[in-house]
Amino acid sequence: MKIAIGSDHGGYELKEVIKALLSDEGIEYMDLGPENEESVDYPVYGQKVAEAVAGGQAERGIAICGTGVGISIAVNKIPGIRGSLCTNEYMAEMTRRHNDSNVLVLGGRVLGTELAKAIVKKWLYTEFEGGRHQRRLDEITAIEEKYNQ
Template structure:
């Protein structure tokens, strides 16, 4: 599986830890930046990861900023993205099972590394359940279509 990952300066350290973890598990990781702790603007990296996912360059994505809030909002502005900000493993599992999320958002300043790795593992171990959830995903798609013209 190909995973695009990106962060701002506040998420840089966690990005590097997660990137290494995924590579050790056999994932192909596409690093969309940032590449240092120098102050940058998170929307740039949220957009880069989101575009990688919608273009098919990556199967899924991970975005990280200080809280995960700003970068998840940014990624969700790209048509076709369902970025889920998760603070625990249950949320990560449900983001996939019920919402078919294609990007995981994390907060580098609010999560410890061990918990973040557990959230990542939970996110990538699940599958979309479909069924009644397909209708809801379609409704989200319809909302998106009505505003993205």
């Protein structure tokens, strides 16, 4: 699995922690920036992560800003992206099992490091259940197609 990861300045510190976790887990990643904590705009980095996933350069993505809200909105503007802001392990599990989330969104200023790492691990290793959930994803895709013509 290859993960695209990016943040704004508010998520930079947590991004570095998550990169170390991915390395420890033997998971390949591509860091899409930024390279430091200088102020940057979250839509730019949310778009980079989402486009890497939608374009097939990465299987999944992780996007981080201060609260997770702004970058969550940004990633979900890209067709085919199912970005999910998660604040606990249960949300991470269910967004993979039921929603086949392909971008995990985290808030660097609202999550402790250990909780964030636990959320990432749960999200990484939970599989999509399919079945009735696939029908619902197909309905979401139909909505995207309606408005992206």
